Amino acid sequence: MNPVLELEDLHVHYGSIHALKGVSLKVFAGEIVSLIGANGAGKTTTLRALSGIVPCRGRISMNSKEIQTLPSHQRVRLGLAQSPEGRGVFPLMTVEENLDMGAFIYSDKEQINQDRDFCFTLFPRLKERRSQLAGTLSGGEQQMVAISRALMARPQVLLLDEPSLGLAPLIVAQIFEIVKHLNELKKMSILLVEQNARMALKFSHRAYVMETGKITLSGNAADLLSDDSIRRSYLGH
Amino acid sequence: MNEFIQHIINGISMGAIYALIALGYTMVYGILQFINFAHADIYMVGAFASYYLARFFQLGEHPHWSWFFIALGLSTLVCALLGFAIEKIAYRPLRKSPKLNILITAIGVSLFLEYAGQLLFGVDPKLFPPLLTESVLFSIGGINVMSLDVIILGISILAMFVLHRVVYHSKLGKAMRAVSQNSTVAAMLGISIDRVISFTFILGSSLAGIAAVLVGMRYPKIEPMMGMLMGTKAFVAAVLGGIGSLPGAVLGGLIMGLSEEMVVGYLQSTYRDALSFGILIVILIFKPTGLLGTKRIEKV
Numbered sequence: 105m106n107p108v109l110e111l112e113d114l115h116v117h118y119g120s121i122h123a124l125k126g127v128s129l130k131v132f133a134g135e136i137v138s139l140i141g142a143n144g145a146g147k148t149t150t151l152r153a154l155s156g157i158v159p160c161r162g163r164i165s166m167n168s169k170e171i172q173t174l175p176s177h178q179r180v181r182l183g184l185a186q187s188p189e190g191r192g193v194f195p196l197m198t199v200e201e202n203l204d205m206g207a208f209i210y211s212d213k214e215q216i217n218q219d220r221d222f223c224f225t226l227f228p229r230l231k232e233r234r235s236q237l238a239g240t241l242s243g244g245e246q247q248m249v250a251i252s253r254a255l256m257a258r259p260q261v262l263l264l265d266e267p268s269l270g271l272a273p274l275i276v277a278q279i280f281e282i283v284k285h286l287n288e289l290k291k292m293s294i295l296l297v298e299q300n301a302r303m304a305l306k307f308s309h310r311a312y313v314m315e316t317g318k319i320t321l322s323g324n325a326a327d328l329l330s331d332d333s334i335r336r337s338y339l340g341h
Numbered sequence: 342m343n344e345f346i347q348h349i350i351n352g353i354s355m356g357a358i359y360a361l362i363a364l365g366y367t368m369v370y371g372i373l374q375f376i377n378f379a380h381a382d383i384y385m386v387g388a389f390a391s392y393y394l395a396r397f398f399q400l401g402e403h404p405h406w407s408w409f410f411i412a413l414g415l416s417t418l419v420c421a422l423l424g425f426a427i428e429k430i431a432y433r434p435l436r437k438s439p440k441l442n443i444l445i446t447a448i449g450v451s452l453f454l455e456y457a458g459q460l461l462f463g464v465d466p467k468l469f470p471p472l473l474t475e476s477v478l479f480s481i482g483g484i485n486v487m488s489l490d491v492i493i494l495g496i497s498i499l500a501m502f503v504l505h506r507v508v509y510h511s512k513l514g515k516a517m518r519a520v521s522q523n524s525t526v527a528a529m530l531g532i533s534i535d536r537v538i539s540f541t542f543i544l545g546s547s548l549a550g551i552a553a554v555l556v557g558m559r560y561p562k563i564e565p566m567m568g569m570l571m572g573t574k575a576f577v578a579a580v581l582g583g584i585g586s587l588p589g590a591v592l593g594g595l596i597m598g599l600s601e602e603m604v605v606g607y608l609q610s611t612y613r614d615a616l617s618f619g620i621l622i623v624i625l626i627f628k629p630t631g632l633l634g635t636k637r638i639e640k641v
Contacts, residue, residue, distance in 0.1 A: 155529045180531035192526035194519050205519045208512070209531035257530060 106168055107132050108293050109154075109184070109261045114162035116146075116153050123149045124160065125317040131261060131293050136283065138296040138304035138325065140338060141314035147297040148189050150314075151265050154295075155179060155186045166261070181209055183260030187267065189297075191250040195239025199230050202238050202249050206256030216256070223252035226282055244275040251279070255286070261293045262286070268300045276300065280307050301338040305329040313338070343483045348606040349599065354490040354559070356598020357497035361552040362575035363582065363590035364504065365424075365545030371521040371585040372541045373432075375440055378447040381572025382454035383423050383546050387416035387553030388469065388563045389462050395470040409472040409554075413496070417550035424546025425539055433535070451568075458565030466564040469557035493555045500551050501591060504544065508587065513540055521585070570614065574601075577617045581624050583634020592632060 107130035116124040124146050131137045139147050153160040156176035164172040166182045174182075185206070194202050203223060207216045224231035227248040233241060238249050247267055254262055264283065268276040284307050286292050298304035305311055305325045313321040313334065321328070328334050362384060369377045391412040394400070400408045431450050435443045478488045508514040513536075519527040520537045528534050556571070557563055578597040582589025597617065604612050624631065 157525055157529065175533075176528035177531045177533045180529070186529050188526055188529060192523050192529075194522040194526070196522055197515070197518060201515055201518075204512075204515065205527070205530050205532070208516060211512075253530065 105132060108167060109295065110163075110165045110168075111150070111154070112163040112165075114150070114153055114160050114164065116149050116158055116160045118149075118158075123317055124153065126162070127314075127317070127319055129312050129319060129322070131295050133293055134287065134291045135310060136287050136294045136296060136308045138298055138308040138311045139314060140298055140301040140304055140311060142338075143299070144316075145314040146317040147314055148265055149317075151186060151189075151263050151295070151297055154184065154263060155188075180257050180259075183258075184263065185254040185257035185259035185261075186263040187247075187250040187254040187265060189265040189269070191243075191246045193238040193241070193246045193249045193253075195237065197238060198235050199238055199241070199249055200234045202253050203230075203256050206253035209257065219256050219258065223255055226255075226285070227252060244271050244279075247271060247275075247279060251282070259292065261295060264294060264296045266297055266299060268298060268303060276303065283307060301334075302329075344606070346484050348602045350484070350486065350490055352599035352602030353595060354493045354598070355602065356595035357494050358552050358555050358559075358594070359575050359578045359597045360591045360594025361497055361500060361548045361555075362571060363579040363594045364501070364587060365549050366576055366579040367582070367584055367587060367590040368517075368541050368545045370579070371587075372517065372524075372538055373443075375443050376447065376576065377432075377542075377545075378444075378572070379427055379431075379450040379454060380424075380545065380549060381568035381575065382451050382458070383420050383427070383568075384549035384553045384556075384571060385458060385563075385565060385568035386423055386454065387420040387550040388557050388567065389458070389467075389565075390419040391416040391472075391554050391557060392467055392469055392563060395472065400470055400472060404471050404474045406473065412472055413551060413554045416554045417547045420546040420550030420553065421543045424542040424549075428539060428542040433538075451572075455565055455568065462565055464565065466562045469561035469563050471561070472554070472558060489558060493559065496551060496555060500548055504548065504587070507544065513537070517541055574614075574617045577621045577624075580631055581620055583631025586631065586633045586635075589631055589633035 109131040111127055111129050114124050114127040127146070127150055139150060141147055149158065152158045154164060156174065156179050160172060162172065163170060166184060169182065171179055171182060194205065203220055207219065210216055229245055230248055230252060233245065238246060241249065251264070251267065267279050280303055283294060283296070287294055296304055296308060305328055308325040311322065311325045311328050312319050362381065365380045366376060394412055394415050427450055431446050432443055435446060473492065476488045477485045478491055479486050508517060516527065516532045516537050517540065519532060520534060524534055574597060575594070578593035579590050581596060582591070582593030601613050601616055604616050
């Protein structure tokens with residue numbers, strides 16, 4: 105079986121800093137794959153390179169089609185959508201307008217409305233706040249907007265960057281449940297970047313561990329969760 | 342009292358024109374965070390385009406509504422194309438270089454248009470032909486409301502209304518706002534930043550094109566350097582309202598027009614041009630974000 109998303113020997117430079125030093129990873133259809141590691145390991149950079157926000161060397165393929173030379177806005181059309189680090193909601197636009205921007209590449213009103221309703225069933229809170237400016241929402245709600253906005257693009261692979269960052273534990277759990285739900289219901293492949301390694305491993309099928317720009321370890325999430333060195337370095341005991 | 346109301350009417354009609362041009366500055370700033378110094382020269386080219394159209398068909402001899410709208414359309418079209426071309430040729434290649442480079446380039450483009458204008462159109466001022474017959478539309482208690490003022494105001498309001506619809510309700514308009522708020526994320530969502538920027542320049546320059554014809558009819562003396570002073574005032578209007586804010590540009594334009602008219606009416610007309618610079622200095626000292634502007638965090 106071919107992976108939906110494959111990265112081969114990806115390199116990214118920020119000026120003289122070699123941020124990614126040959127990252128290779130695969131995401132298969134219907135999988136939740138998490139990318140864990142310490143601050144500055146290159147997790148977010150990997151996702152930024154995937155979405156075409158930073159230039160990279162190496163190969164990125166979606167369904168065996170190489171996409172590394174495509175500009176950001178064309179990658180979305182191939183089924184790659186991202187909920188970025190720090191949420192990146194449009195603060196002066198309403199919740200509904202934010203979601204509409206997620207569906208920018210589509211013009212089939214009916215389906216867009218259905219997708220929006222689907223997001224509202226996932227996050228009923230957003231329905232209540234649909235005409236509120238996104239900048240006035242709480243962190244958790246903004247995270248819901250960011251995820252919903254990415255869903256509006258009908259991704260085949262959903263990229264989630266630190267969905268738990270800065271949120272209360274209860275909301276984190278809720279968001280992870282929804283990620284799992286999306287994966288089971290829509291058979292969506294998900295690449296999840298997380299610092300909250302325990303949570304990420306609990307909800308993923310497979311995982312990659314990153315350290316200073318390289319993948320140092322990979323395997324089944326359940327195995328990694330019980331791996332001694334992982335426990336010591338990332339799970340805190 | 343009558344005199345006062347007369348001044349108010351004049352001020353509003355001039356203010357509406359400042360607002361139209363200020364909107365162009367503020368829109369480009371909202372998207373790219375730089376001042377397009379060539380904006381007012383685009384306006385100058387629009388005025389000359391309709392001047393040559395009018396001269397070619399000798400429109401000044403038989404003013405008519407349809408001619409007015411044709412001139413308006415031509416000026417808008419020429420300005421839109423020019424704005425589109427300037428962005429594509431001069432600014433786009435510099436998108437990734439430091440902001441200062443693009444700012445200096447904008448000054449360069451401005452000078453280029455001014456002096457190319459002198460070369461092509463000649464340095465002498467030209468008389469903009471009357472596209473419509475000026476008449477007293479109605480008078481109340483000794484106040485004459487001139488048809489021209491009403492037309493200027495009407496067209497400006499219409500243009501701003503259309504702009505509002507586009508920016509707040511069309512897909513590309515919403516994309517414009519998204520890009521101005523977070524261009525990286527906008528690109529991630531499938532929005533082509535290049536297209537949005539082109540669209541912004543087309544929209545802003547079109548408004549300058551409309552303003553060009555309206556000013557031509559009100560102050561029928563046009564020359565290649567006419568953009569300089571108008572540009573400064575509209576820029577001050579945009580800063581006064583809060584650069585980047587569309588309602589701010591309209592408000593700034595109106596305040597500018599009204600206060601200038603009051604200076605002319607009650608102080609001395611020679612102070613008129615000094616006023617805009619005075620306002621700029623005061624605003625920069627006391628409220629650099631402008632009346633309706635918000636502080637934006639500069640991101641690295």
